[in-house]
Amino acid sequence: MLTKKTKYSFKEQTNAAPLAIFRLFFGLMMFASIIRFWANGWIEKLYLAPKFHFSYLGFSAIKPIGNYTYLLFIICGVSALFVAIGYKYRLAIITFFLSFLYIELMDKTTYLNHYYFISILSFLLIFLPANAYFSLDAYVRKKHYKQVPKWTIDSIKLMLVIIYLTAGLVKLNSDWLFRAMPLKIWLPSKYDLPFIGENLMQQNWFHFAMSWSGMLYDLIIPFFLLYKRTRFVAFLFVVFFHVFTRVLFPIGMFPYIMIVSALIFFDATLHHKIIFFLKRYVLKTKKKLLLVQNFNYSKGKRNLLLVLFSVFFAIQILLPWRYLLYPGELFWTEEGYRFSWRVMLMEKAGSTNFKIMNLETGKYFRVNNTDFLTSFQEKQMSYQPDFILEFAHFLGDHFTKQGHKNVGVFAESYVALNGRLSTNFIDEKVDLYQQKVSFNHKTWIIPFQSEIKIKGI
Amino acid sequence: MFKRFSLLFISIITIYACSSTEEIAPEVNDSFDRSALLVNIVDNIIIPAYEDFSDKMSALKTVGETFTETPNETNLEALRSSWLSAYKTWQHVEMFNIGKAEEIQFSYYMNIYPLTVQDVEDNIANGSYDLNSVNNQDAQGFPAIDYLLHGLADTDVAILEKYTTAENNDNYRNYITTVLNQMSTITSSVVSDFKAQRNSFVTSTENTATSSVNKFINDYIYYYEKGLRANKFGIPAGIFSATPLPEKVEGYFKSDISKELSLEALAAVKDLFEGKHHASSTKGISLKSYLINLERVDIATSITNQFDIARTQIEGLNNNFSVQIETDNTAMTMSYDELQKAVVLLKVDMLQALNVSVDYIDADGD
Numbered sequence: 001m002l003t004k005k006t007k008y009s010f011k012e013q014t015n016a017a018p019l020a021i022f023r024l025f026f027g028l029m030m031f032a033s034i035i036r037f038w039a040n041g042w043i044e045k046l047y048l049a050p051k052f053h054f055s056y057l058g059f060s061a062i063k064p065i066g067n068y069t070y071l072l073f074i075i076c077g078v079s080a081l082f083v084a085i086g087y088k089y090r091l092a093i094i095t096f097f098l099s100f101l102y103i104e105l106m107d108k109t110t111y112l113n114h115y116y117f118i119s120i121l122s123f124l125l126i127f128l129p130a131n132a133y134f135s136l137d138a139y140v141r142k143k144h145y146k147q148v149p150k151w152t153i154d155s156i157k158l159m160l161v162i163i164y165l166t167a168g169l170v171k172l173n174s175d176w177l178f179r180a181m182p183l184k185i186w187l188p189s190k191y192d193l194p195f196i197g198e199n200l201m202q203q204n205w206f207h208f209a210m211s212w213s214g215m216l217y218d219l220i221i222p223f224f225l226l227y228k229r230t231r232f233v234a235f236l237f238v239v240f241f242h243v244f245t246r247v248l249f250p251i252g253m254f255p256y257i258m259i260v261s262a263l264i265f266f267d268a269t270l271h272h273k274i275i276f277f278l279k280r281y282v283l284k285t286k287k288k289l290l291l292v293q294n295f296n297y298s299k300g301k302r303n304l305l306l307v308l309f310s311v312f313f314a315i316q317i318l319l320p321w322r323y324l325l326y327p328g329e330l331f332w333t334e335e336g337y338r339f340s341w342r343v344m345l346m347e348k349a350g351s352t353n354f355k356i357m358n359l360e361t362g363k364y365f366r367v368n369n370t371d372f373l374t375s376f377q378e379k380q381m382s383y384q385p386d387f388i389l390e391f392a393h394f395l396g397d398h399f400t401k402q403g404h405k406n407v408g409v410f411a412e413s414y415v416a417l418n419g420r421l422s423t424n425f426i427d428e429k430v431d432l433y434q435q436k437v438s439f440n441h442k443t444w445i446i447p448f449q450s451e452i453k454i455k456g457i
Numbered sequence: 458m459f460k461r462f463s464l465l466f467i468s469i470i471t472i473y474a475c476s477s478t479e480e481i482a483p484e485v486n487d488s489f490d491r492s493a494l495l496v497n498i499v500d501n502i503i504i505p506a507y508e509d510f511s512d513k514m515s516a517l518k519t520v521g522e523t524f525t526e527t528p529n530e531t532n533l534e535a536l537r538s539s540w541l542s543a544y545k546t547w548q549h550v551e552m553f554n555i556g557k558a559e560e561i562q563f564s565y566y567m568n569i570y571p572l573t574v575q576d577v578e579d580n581i582a583n584g585s586y587d588l589n590s591v592n593n594q595d596a597q598g599f600p601a602i603d604y605l606l607h608g609l610a611d612t613d614v615a616i617l618e619k620y621t622t623a624e625n626n627d628n629y630r631n632y633i634t635t636v637l638n639q640m641s642t643i644t645s646s647v648v649s650d651f652k653a654q655r656n657s658f659v660t661s662t663e664n665t666a667t668s669s670v671n672k673f674i675n676d677y678i679y680y681y682e683k684g685l686r687a688n689k690f691g692i693p694a695g696i697f698s699a700t701p702l703p704e705k706v707e708g709y710f711k712s713d714i715s716k717e718l719s720l721e722a723l724a725a726v727k728d729l730f731e732g733k734h735h736a737s738s739t740k741g742i743s744l745k746s747y748l749i750n751l752e753r754v755d756i757a758t759s760i761t762n763q764f765d766i767a768r769t770q771i772e773g774l775n776n777n778f779s780v781q782i783e784t785d786n787t788a789m790t791m792s793y794d795e796l797q798k799a800v801v802l803l804k805v806d807m808l809q810a811l812n813v814s815v816d817y818i819d820a821d822g823d
Contacts, residue, residue: 042820112823188751189812191491192663252821343823349809351801366696376820414801421755422805 010306013147013294015268016133017275020086022156023130025260027084030096030118033253034077043073046110050374052394053107054387057437062105069106075099083125086135090126097122109380109387113343114254117163120316121261124159127305128152132295134275139287145295149302155309156264159316161222166320167341168218173456175331175345176215180207181418182347183214190248217241225265238262249344326441329448331417334384335441350383350415350425354392356399359406359431367395383415383425385442392432409433420450489750490742491662491670497732497741498673499659505735506549506725507648513543514644521637525630528620530613537606541714544599548721549735552680555673556658557650564684565594566643571705572600574608581628588639597636600709605633608710664813671813674744678803681726686796689719693782694789701786703779715778720771723796727764748810756806763802767795 037043047053047064055062065072076099082092100122104115129152131137132145175181184207191197200206217237224234242255263270279285297305323336330337331346357364369378372394381387392409400407408431416422423446426432430444448454520539524532551564558564566588576596580586588597609629610616619629651658661669687697688707695701708714728735732743748757770792775781781789 046820110820112821114821114823185809185812189664191489192665250822254821347809347812349805351805353797363699365698366691368697412797414805416805416809419753419810421759422801 008151010149010151010302012150014150014153015271016129016145016148016295017268017271018264018266019128019130019132019148019153019156020134021271021274022261022264023086023089023125023135024084025263026121026125026257027080027082029253029257029260030080030100030122031077031084034073034080036253038070038073038077043069045374046376047103047106050107050109050377052372052377052391054109054377054381054390056105056108057386057439059105062102064106072099072103076103083130086131086137087140089131089135089137093122093125093130097126109377111338112254113339113341114251114257116339117254118257121156121159124155124312127308128155129295129297138289142289144289144291146291146293148295149297151306153264155313156261157226158313160261160264161226162313162316163341164218164222167343168215168220170320170340170342170345170457171211171215171218173345173454175418175454176211177456179418179452180204180211182344183207183210185347185419187248193247225262228267231265235262235266328441328445329454331454332415332448333442333445334386346418348383348415348417349379350413350422352382352388352411352413352426354395355410355412356395356404357408357410357431358404359408361406364410372398382413385426385445386437388413388426389432389435389437389442392435393437396433407433417448417450420452423449489747491747492659493742494732494744494747495659495662495670495673497743498729499655501734501737501739501741502729502732503550503553504652504655506546507553507651509735510543510546510550511644511648513539513546514641517543518637518641521633525620525634528617528630530617533606533613533617537711540599540602540606541711544708544714544718545721547599548718549725551684551722552677552725552729553651554676554680555651555669556654557647559676561643561647562594563643563647567598567640568600568707569595569598570600570688570707571709572596572604574604577601577604577632581625581632584625584628584631586635588635597639599640600707601636602633603708603710605629605636606710607712674808674811674813677726677729678800678808681803682800685719685722685726686793686800689715689722689778690789690793690796693778694786694793695782696790696793701782701789703782706778706782709779712779713776716771716774716776719778720768723764723768723771727761727768730760730764744807744811748807751810753806753810756802756810760799760802760807763795763799767792767799770795 047069048066053063076096079092079095079099082088083096097119100115101119104111104119129145129148132148134144138144171177184204187201187207187210190201193201221234221237221241224230225238239259242258245251246255296302320340320342321336323330323340326333326335328335331348353369354367355364356367369381373381373391381391388411392411396407396409410428410430411426411432412428413425414422415425425446427444427446432444435442435444517536517539520532520536524536547568551568554564573595576593580593580596586593586596606616609619618626620626623629658669664671666672691697693702693705706715707718727733730743731745732741733739734741745757745761748754748760770788774788774792775784778789
């Protein structure tokens with residue numbers, strides 16, 4: 001009995017409806033996100049206005065493509081719509097994944113964990129039979145599949161569980177738990193919220209309550225969603241938590257995406273109700289399709305996918321912990337900070353200015369950052385070492401090209417983290433132009449020296 | 458089971474909601490009254506400074522008329538001293554880039570330096586020009602008057618000749634009149650407009666990119682960084698260029714006032730930070746008290762101290778920054794460095810502690 005429960009069977013089939021609904025909502029959400037992004041003027045502001053773009057290491061060839069960038073967003077939006085309705089699904093989801101990835105790789109200034117989440121989720125969706133049931137593809141081929149392999153739906157659940165658990169674990173640090181940072185800085189500034197702004201948001205106990213409950217939420221919610229008897233209550237908490245964070249912070253579409261994603265944990269009864277509703281009141285179709293019992297991958301394909309997924313999830317589980325390979329304080333150096341579900345853990349700001357020196361004569365002048373960067377880029381650059389180095393190289397190349405001789409680039413940088421006074425961030429004697437861009441530890445970052453240490457994960 | 462859980466959920470929410478409404482009562486002690494901050498800044502600093510400046514501008518205009526009617530040594534001296542007095546008060550209002558001042562780019566018409574002498578001379582030679590044109594922003598305001606009163610020739614006798622016997626002497630007199638009229642007109646419009654908007658200004662305290670309180674704080678820091686640190690020190694000292702540019706100091710033609718003007722501006726910045734009333738020693742609610750209220754005495758005192766360190770450094774400089782730059786530019790750049798340290802404290806530490814929404818970033822966060 002026990003072995004039956006604990007042993008996972010890759011041959012088990014399950015109802016296809018949850019996956020179909022997931023595909024539909026995911027596609028619609030993505031379509032809405034693209035429209036919103038465009039309507040807010042962010043394509044122009046974030047991708048076309050800047051003269052210089054910060055690239056991910058190894059992806060410096062990927063840049064905005066002038067006015068064709070709009071075309072890229074159109075392709076991305078249309079493919080999201082195709083994903084939603086499940087038409088030419090495989091092609092649509094691959095197109096969506098590639099165009100979305102391209103957009104994200106154009107400039108890392110706009111990096112958000114949300115966007116990373118969407119990138120990897122859409123990668124996963126490429127391999128899942130999300131059009132087996134309730135899709136235009138099924139309509140066209142006149143054939144529905146009632147069941148799909150259980151592991152395909154479970155892989156989405158696993159992805160969500162990894163995200164929640166990692167996000168919870170990384171909150172186990174002294175700044176978050178014992179100094180209520182950075183919520184202690186952020187919440188009081190929400191004084192203009194109706195009802196709670198002038199009172200609740202200003203209370204010390206509330207900042208701690210929010211920190212601790214945020215941590216507990218992330219660590220507990222996946223189990224409550226997995227367990228049938230607690231699932232409904234857990235979902236109410238998911239809705240409440242994400243709507244509340246949406247009210248407090250400018251996090252765009254993300255809360256809604258998480259709420260809709262959590263529906264995948266429910267069993268098929270709910271999804272059938274949704275599909276019934278949509279068929280009756282939205283599509284108004286009574287057409288019956290041939291219902292085939294099981295969708296199955298060929299054995300070879302299945303094994304190939306299982307290998308791919310194993311590697312994928314191993315990376316997902318390990319990637320957030322790569323920071324352990326680096327010396328120094330993670331929040332300070334940010335070596336291994338991205339792609340690790342560290343969401344809202346830091347209030348960090350900096351002021352970084354560059355000196356262009358003739359190394360032979362020792363003469364120098366300073367750069368006005370705004371000559372090259374938008375204010376948003378300057379803000380991001382000022383406290384993230386990889387940005388500082390990339391910009392230093394850009395400046396070195398720029399002034400060398402302008403005819404300056406023996407160019408050296410030095411940074412004067414001050415950074416403040418989670419309510420500590422700002423301190424010197426970059427070694428001012430190091431010529432950053434000579435430092436290689438790589439994943440190696442950046443020795444020119446002055447080690448974190450605040451007396452208020454950060455302990456924990 | 459579901460029902461029991463939903464009941465539990467609803468009751469938790471209800472208890473939560475009720476307890477939060479009860480919190481409104483006396484327990485609140487750490488919420489800062491931003492409206493009081495704005496009232497102090499507006500009623501005791503901005504409006505008195507504006508009125509003071511407006512009076513000095515009217516006086517300047519009158520003295521200017523006397524001079525253009527009777528250009529003689531006495532009237533020239535009177536005009537010079539009135540100009541300097543207005544210029545010093547200007548240092549207290551340039552940072553208020555709000556309302557009408559922002560809309561019409563007040564400071565661009567009052568104090569763009571270095572002056573483009575050629576434009577001024579061309580305008581005078583032509584006798585017709587439009588001072589509202591963007592192209593003439595660097596041919597008017599305090600720097601233009603500076604040139605017309607101190608820079609036309611080497612001696613006062615020769616300068617006076619330009620207004621009396623020289624060719625085009627009426628055009629020279631007209632230029633003074635037109636520039637002063639322009640300065641006086643836009644000053645009146647900015648001041649009266651701000652007074653009219655006073656009430657809506659002090660009540661706009663929400664934490665959004667467009668509220669008065671946030672825009673004001675952002676503008677204040679921007680002025681300190683650009684108008685004071687960069688324009689008065691950084692640019693002439695060659696911080697941003699391959700070589701120093703001593704001709705880019707403020708008050709270049711009068712030549713011995715660049716230090717005086719910069720110290721006046723620094724005092725204005727510090728007074729605003731500390732909520733000190735204009736031309737008075739009384740202090741009210743300020744950004745400094747806001748920081749102290751947020752338990753960031755460390756930042757508050759660091760900023761005051763840094764302003765004082767910068768002042769001491771500047772006081773050791775030559776009255777004429779051009780001379781200082783040409784003889785010992787290191788002392789000049791050291792002043793810049795001390796001013797820069799306060800930029801970090803204001804922009805990084807203070808903004809972080811206040812968590813002010815910044816006007817230029819509206820993209821999503823994590």
